[in-house]
Amino acid sequence: MWEWLWQWIFPDQCLVCGQYGTPLCLHCGARCPAYTAAPPDCGADSVTIVYRYTGAMRHIILRLKYAKQPRLARVLGTLLAQATWPAWPHAVVVPIPGAPQRVAARGYDQAVLLAQQVATVRQMPMQTNLIRVRNTTAQAHLSRMQRQHNIKDAFVWQGGMAPATIILVDDICTTGATLREAIVVLRQAGATHVHVVVVARGTQHTPHASSGTHGG
16 A cells, blocks of 8 residues: 555656656667677576666666565566567476575565566466575675675575476576576476576676676
């Protein structure tokens, strides 16, 4: 109710065109700079990164992660679901889980919310059995080697065998260290095909490109 009241008094405006009702309308979201470079080698069967982490896309991701605005996940999740990536039969959507301490402080896990929206739009099942079992240092200012060490043994799969085909969802990817560690765990749990779908990718030296919960 409070979120509805706040939106009625201070409605969102698109960061690009100024349209009221959403922080990033679908039209302008489609015009955000696409990610066209080679994805990182993270051990996945395929990696789809939709946007460059810049401009309006960067602003909305930062607001989702640091301004306690979980509704923004619906916008990004819809854009991610509508992006061009194959429809893998019998695939299950799995989010990269956040560090428990940061999720508790934020009050939600943005990757879980993104994955929920992707699963809803694409009418796919979702599982949250991939668990981050320890807090990790924010990866933003770590070297590649430090990132790999920081995320080592941070994940486990709970609850039986993993689905054979998994679509692994996250908000930001930089070097791929977080994704790589998660994929090792998923394959050990029984996944035979892991496809990564990420909203945006920044460079290792972009401020906040991989800060916070995820961004490996």
